[in-house]
Amino acid sequence: MDDLLERLRAALPAEAVITDPDVMVSYGRDMASFCAAGVPAVVVLPRTVEQVQAVMRTATALRVPVVPQGARTGLSGAANASDGCIVLSLVKMDRILEINPVDRIAVVEPGVINAVLSRAAHEHGLDYPPDPSSWESCTIGGNIGTASGGLCCVKYGVTAEYVLGLDVVLADGRLLTTGRRTAKGVAGYDLTRLFVGSEGSLGIVVKAVLGLRPRPPAQLVLAAEFDSAAAACDAVCAIMERGHTPSLLELMDGTTVRAVNAMANMGLPDTTEALLLAAFDTADPAADLAAVGELCRAAGASEVVPADDAAESELLLQARRLALPALETVRTATMIDDVCVPRSRLGAMIEGTAAIADKHGLTIGVCAHAGDGNTHPVVCFDHQDADESRRALESFDEIMALGLELGGTITGEHGVGTLKKEWLARELGPVGLELQRGIKRTFDPLNLLNPGKLF
Numbered sequence: 001m002d003d004l005l006e007r008l009r010a011a012l013p014a015e016a017v018i019t020d021p022d023v024m025v026s027y028g029r030d031m032a033s034f035c036a037a038g039v040p041a042v043v044v045l046p047r048t049v050e051q052v053q054a055v056m057r058t059a060t061a062l063r064v065p066v067v068p069q070g071a072r073t074g075l076s077g078a079a080n081a082s083d084g085c086i087v088l089s090l091v092k093m094d095r096i097l098e099i100n101p102v103d104r105i106a107v108v109e110p111g112v113i114n115a116v117l118s119r120a121a122h123e124h125g126l127d128y129p130p131d132p133s134s135w136e137s138c139t140i141g142g143n144i145g146t147a148s149g150g151l152c153c154v155k156y157g158v159t160a161e162y163v164l165g166l167d168v169v170l171a172d173g174r175l176l177t178t179g180r181r182t183a184k185g186v187a188g189y190d191l192t193r194l195f196v197g198s199e200g201s202l203g204i205v206v207k208a209v210l211g212l213r214p215r216p217p218a219q220l221v222l223a224a225e226f227d228s229a230a231a232a233c234d235a236v237c238a239i240m241e242r243g244h245t246p247s248l249l250e251l252m253d254g255t256t257v258r259a260v261n262a263m264a265n266m267g268l269p270d271t272t273e274a275l276l277l278a279a280f281d282t283a284d285p286a287a288d289l290a291a292v293g294e295l296c297r298a299a300g301a302s303e304v305v306p307a308d309d310a311a312e313s314e315l316l317l318q319a320r321r322l323a324l325p326a327l328e329t330v331r332t333a334t335m336i337d338d339v340c341v342p343r344s345r346l347g348a349m350i351e352g353t354a355a356i357a358d359k360h361g362l363t364i365g366v367c368a369h370a371g372d373g374n375t376h377p378v379v380c381f382d383h384q385d386a387d388e389s390r391r392a393l394e395s396f397d398e399i400m401a402l403g404l405e406l407g408g409t410i411t412g413e414h415g416v417g418t419l420k421k422e423w424l425a426r427e428l429g430p431v432g433l434e435l436q437r438g439i440k441r442t443f444d445p446l447n448l449l450n451p452g453k454l455f
Helices: 002-011 021-027 049-062 114-122 140-146 191-195 229-241 254-264 285-299 310-321 323-327 343-360 386-405 421-443
Strands: 042-044 066-069 086-089 096-100 105-108 163-169 175-179 204-211 220-226 248-253 274-280 303-306 333-336 363-369 374-381
Touching: 002 042, 002 049, 021 042, 021 086, 049 066, 049 086, 049 163, 049 204, 066 140, 096 114, 105 114, 114 140, 140 204, 163 191, 175 191, 220 229, 220 285, 220 310, 229 248, 229 274, 229 285, 229 343, 248 254, 248 310, 248 343, 254 274, 254 310, 254 323, 254 363, 274 285, 274 310, 285 303, 310 323, 323 333, 323 363, 323 374, 333 386, 343 363, 343 374, 343 386, 374 386, 386 421
Parallel strands: 042 086, 066 086
Antiparallel strands: 096 105, 105 204, 163 175, 163 204, 220 274, 220 303, 248 274, 248 363, 333 374, 363 374
16 A cells, blocks of 8 residues: 555655545545445546556556546446545546547547537537536546437437547556547557447546537427327337437436426426427428427327427426436435337337336336437435335346347446446347457456456
């Protein structure tokens, strides 16, 4: 321990090495429930690539595990400390190094906040589309580590589709550069994509080259109320089948609608069992909304309300933004699941989740990025009630099993961490698991990088 601290203090500024137990506890975990966290030996906050390399060389020399962190807004336990580890927080590496409007790229350090990058891109008439719900606080490095998504994925895709190249410090301190700055490039294996979603288990991202897009027009939003989730899911299928490309297509089930109503008096009828929100940022969004409104009515919508302008659109989106805060008021704790299924099975996923809630006597609200089949069942429970906590965990597992049964995946955007590592093995199968563990050993033969996560 003394040797570790001595080496780190020799390599980093004094303020970058934290050993105060009261401060270190704040770096102990992310926002996931039911995920164990240990006590780190030290927290380091480097500002340069060279300092990150020094940390990893020290960790390798002394065989000390390293847990990389961003803003700790994750929901899978991937950033949780382990006993005796070095917590490597990258939040101080927060510079936007370049925005190039011709090449349409941004070059950033890992600690840059998602919203800060988005606003900087807007100044050049450009846009960085990935928009996790925590975009005002989450970091680009964390987004890359967990392959984050967001509301806009139905049209613009997830983080992986915007990461063109990376600088990565490997476990032994070497610096690896992957990918490109060009619009196209297929030289060699795609190591860049391998690091996206690896949850800090293969290397430490210290710089990223990100693709940007022209900033789209302001979107217009439509809200459609349904008396059943099945009807709303039928509308989703019809919208996608007809070739529409909404910039947002979100669904809230009746449980979530009622929670939002109770919290914010949104005025939605008690008979609303599903609320569908669709948005378009096209040249003529009003025409697109009209066409989608007709499809919603044909599927059984009881009310269809299109916005006339950006202000009305924002009001309609408030219900979706309040979904999680509203469900958090139902009981003392929540577990947020993240199961993605084919769009055609979305209705079966929501109906099956409702059956699981009834079976366990729990409140489970579902909000979904309906356009890409990514559901977020939110299990509400009393964390001080041992039996209710047990039922919450059982329902959480049954929801993941249902997703796999429907041809889906255990996580669409939150990652695996420790929360879903058992389920990752089930999804990958023995051959897939063996190969992925082999990749881990190639990059991190001493198993120092975020050990215990993923596998």
